[in-house]
Amino acid sequence: MGLFKFLKEKFGKKQQETETTEEEVKVETLSEPEQPEAKEKPAPVVLETKPVEETPEEKPVVVEQPKVEEVKNTEPAPKKEKKPAKVEEAKKTETYVKGMEKSRENFAAKIEKLSKKYKKINQEYFEQLEEILIEADVGVNLTLKVIDEVVAESKAKKIDDAEAINELVIDNLFEGYMNSGEKVGNDVRFQSEGTTVLLVAGVNGVGKTTTIAKLANRYIKQGKKVMLCAADTFRAGAIEQLSIWAERLGCPIVVGKPESDPASVAFEGARRAKQEGIDLLIVDTAGRLQNKINLMNELAKISRVISKEIPDSPHEVFLVIDATTGQNGVVQAKQFLDCIKLTGIVITKMDGTSKGGIILAIRDELGIPVRFIGLGEKMDDLQEFDLEKYLVGLLIGDVNE
Numbered sequence: 001m002g003l004f005k006f007l008k009e010k011f012g013k014k015q016q017e018t019e020t021t022e023e024e025v026k027v028e029t030l031s032e033p034e035q036p037e038a039k040e041k042p043a044p045v046v047l048e049t050k051p052v053e054e055t056p057e058e059k060p061v062v063v064e065q066p067k068v069e070e071v072k073n074t075e076p077a078p079k080k081e082k083k084p085a086k087v088e089e090a091k092k093t094e095t096y097v098k099g100m101e102k103s104r105e106n107f108a109a110k111i112e113k114l115s116k117k118y119k120k121i122n123q124e125y126f127e128q129l130e131e132i133l134i135e136a137d138v139g140v141n142l143t144l145k146v147i148d149e150v151v152a153e154s155k156a157k158k159i160d161d162a163e164a165i166n167e168l169v170i171d172n173l174f175e176g177y178m179n180s181g182e183k184v185g186n187d188v189r190f191q192s193e194g195t196t197v198l199l200v201a202g203v204n205g206v207g208k209t210t211t212i213a214k215l216a217n218r219y220i221k222q223g224k225k226v227m228l229c230a231a232d233t234f235r236a237g238a239i240e241q242l243s244i245w246a247e248r249l250g251c252p253i254v255v256g257k258p259e260s261d262p263a264s265v266a267f268e269g270a271r272r273a274k275q276e277g278i279d280l281l282i283v284d285t286a287g288r289l290q291n292k293i294n295l296m297n298e299l300a301k302i303s304r305v306i307s308k309e310i311p312d313s314p315h316e317v318f319l320v321i322d323a324t325t326g327q328n329g330v331v332q333a334k335q336f337l338d339c340i341k342l343t344g345i346v347i348t349k350m351d352g353t354s355k356g357g358i359i360l361a362i363r364d365e366l367g368i369p370v371r372f373i374g375l376g377e378k379m380d381d382l383q384e385f386d387l388e389k390y391l392v393g394l395l396i397g398d399v400n401e
């Protein structure tokens, strides 16, 4: 049985078994904090930082002793709720199904229409299929590769029924991903001991800061000690935005003065995280792409400097890509890859685009796993990337509808 059929059958059953009430699937919401312009100012730890040289240990950057306690627990940490695993799973699938509605309409619906239009396949059928895949942002390379494979397979197996071909297309599209050996979880990989450092990069506006807040929320809920570090010192607004999040989430934050050296802020973050037994330090970075060389050098420097304080860190480097920018996101990723080793991609704003195929293009072109996916603006809308749920969101939708 093909992958598509398999999913349809499996998911159909699973959905019915795990049907939940409205109340049970209600997701926790924690809305956007007020934007930095807001009058009320948080009280994060501000450090006077000096540009860090390559030997930060010899030049301590702390001028003022940070008072983390002040910003801690301004709001109680989100309550831990125990829910049956099945309900949790159904809730997650629902987030994918909802967040991928536009993509589903653009992709699955068009594919279905195509098989109705052409009972038997011909050249024109393949041309239209190609168009659908490219419009879904699957990427030209992967599209052509898949179509070539399908044409060959259809000839070899003498299949000319459009519906059967569509299934071949879908199986071919995703089998690469399925077989890529990345079925291991996409969750942040914590070090067995000490602080795990996660560096978050990406161009301005892609959703870095909000993704950091969502990740922090996720791990705080799991009982981890999380600290944020605002190494995006380029815009004062960025520092304040992250500080507001830290306050809402009740987690400590290390910030620098606007325009101060990002590497020194990151270094101080690493030092403090280690000292305070933090489990996860998440470092926000600037994203001025117009100054690519500087930006990339800065990221590399942040990385080096952190590793002096916490060896082998950053353990995770996530690049955030805005799904609505389509193939441009792939181009951005290639630029970042030129100077920093990425351990994962976070795709945001999937809910705002009909081009959900971008995930496949990224996997195909970059070979870096998509670790998390942003399916909306609520805290729980950032989900660990799960291929099966993604496919259900893209192809099947809510079978009980």
Ligand SMILES: Nc1nc2c(ncn2[C@@H]2O[C@H](COP(=O)(O)OP(=O)(O)O)[C@@H](O)[C@H]2O)c(=O)[nH]1
Binding pocket: 032, 202, 203, 204, 205, 206, 207, 208, 209, 210, 211, 287, 348, 349, 350, 351, 352, 373, 374, 375, 376, 377, 381
């Ligand atoms: N709809 C939607 N909006 C998102 C998502 N992730 C981030 N955003 C929005 O994108 C905008 C820019 O986010 P921000 O974190 O400030 O981007 P940064 O400049 O990369 O730090 C904000 O309005 C976020 O609410 C998502 O998954 N879905």
Ligand SMILES: [Mg+2]
Binding pocket: 208, 209, 210, 232, 238, 284
């Ligand atoms: Mg930001």
